[in-house]
Amino acid sequence: MTRHVHTMQRHTVVLREIEVRRVERLSLHMQRVIFGGEALRGFLSASPDDHVKLFFPNSQGQLVLPTPGEGRLEFPEGVERSPMRDYTPRRYDDELNELTIDFVLHGDGPASGWAEQARPGQRIGAGGPRGSFIVANDFDHYVMIGDETALPAIGRWLDELPYGAHAIVLAEIPGSGDRQSLSSQAQVDFTWLERNDADAASSQRLEQALEQLPTPTGDTFWWIAAESGRVRRMRQYLTDERGIPKDWLRATGYWKADGTEDDA
Numbered sequence: 001m002t003r004h005v006h007t008m009q010r011h012t013v014v015l016r017e018i019e020v021r022r023v024e025r026l027s028l029h030m031q032r033v034i035f036g037g038e039a040l041r042g043f044l045s046a047s048p049d050d051h052v053k054l055f056f057p058n059s060q061g062q063l064v065l066p067t068p069g070e071g072r073l074e075f076p077e078g079v080e081r082s083p084m085r086d087y088t089p090r091r092y093d094d095e096l097n098e099l100t101i102d103f104v105l106h107g108d109g110p111a112s113g114w115a116e117q118a119r120p121g122q123r124i125g126a127g128g129p130r131g132s133f134i135v136a137n138d139f140d141h142y143v144m145i146g147d148e149t150a151l152p153a154i155g156r157w158l159d160e161l162p163y164g165a166h167a168i169v170l171a172e173i174p175g176s177g178d179r180q181s182l183s184s185q186a187q188v189d190f191t192w193l194e195r196n197d198a199d200a201a202s203s204q205r206l207e208q209a210l211e212q213l214p215t216p217t218g219d220t221f222w223w224i225a226a227e228s229g230r231v232r233r234m235r236q237y238l239t240d241e242r243g244i245p246k247d248w249l250r251a252t253g254y255w256k257a258d259g260t261e262d263d264a
């Protein structure tokens with residue numbers, strides 16, 4: 001029997017206007033926003049690794065959304081486009097028709113700024129997911145490594161892992177006020193790594209914890225999401241120093257520190 005086969009599902013890209021229903025502060029730097037609206041019906045997200053493109057009001061307070069064109073998004077000419085950022089669908093409840101997105105409040109940027117002031121009734125745009133990368137469910141262990149932007153994906157993955165699965169999580173956060181309670185039916189070995197407000201782009205907490213983590217016995221899938229430069233270096237460490245096969249590793253840069261050019 002073939003083991004560890006990942007699948008890629010493609011979806012027709014749908015662009016929607018979605019409306020804030022509720023806002024909940026999950027932790028010091030994490031704002032949960034729950035969206036609703038008729039346009040959400042049929043929303044499909046098949047993997048915790050998915051992302052949607054969210055569109056925020058431009059500097060004039062207007063939503064200027066694109067339309068899906070031939071393989072790309074086409075914006076109207078002559079008006080300031082809505083800024084667009086990637087976010088994880090933390091949960092979609094099709095009975096309630098509610099989409100939950102968890103925003104890191106990092107202090108700067110259209111997405112973080114919008115999330116901080118979000119109120120019921122406000123509208124933003126959402127596009128996608130365009131595709132879902134579905135990780136094989138037959139690994140002996142899943143190691144998830146990420147900073148606070150990865151917590152929505154990690155939280156969702158833990159929600160969806162079945163009883164009997166094994167996960168190891170290394171989660172870096174700004175400080176103790178950023179811990180949140182995450183649940184799972186799986187057996188989870190979870191480590192919070194507080195960087196005590198050190199810079200998120202240059203902290204080494206994840207890297208140090210990774211170096212100290214023994215490679216689990218059995219087949220292990222490794223997933224990494226954090227600042228791009230850090231992700232690139234951790235991926236290189238796993239492939240070069242630990243000999244982790246390419247297909248057993250997925251590493252994605254979730255944001256870029258100013259000045260970095262690499263694209264993990």
Ligand SMILES: Cc1cc2nc3c(=O)[nH]c(=O)nc-3n(C[C@H](O)[C@H](O)[C@H](O)COP(=O)(O)OP(=O)(O)OC[C@H]3O[C@@H](n4cnc5c(N)ncnc54)[C@H](O)[C@@H]3O)c2cc1C
Pocket residue numbers: 049050051085086087088089102103104105106108109110111112113148149150152153200252253254255256257258
């Ligand atoms: C596939 C994918 C899924 C993602 N899912 C989520 C998610 O569910 N929740 C979430 O919060 N983020 C998520 N992100 C990360 C998010 O898209 C970025 O952090 C994004 O840059 C935030 O946009 P902004 O408008 O707030 O800041 P930007 O305008 O992009 O950046 C402004 C400044 O802030 C810095 N910056 C950006 N993000 C951070 C950060 N997290 N910490 C410190 N400094 C930062 C930049 O270097 C820049 O200097 C995801 C990214 C990807 C690629």
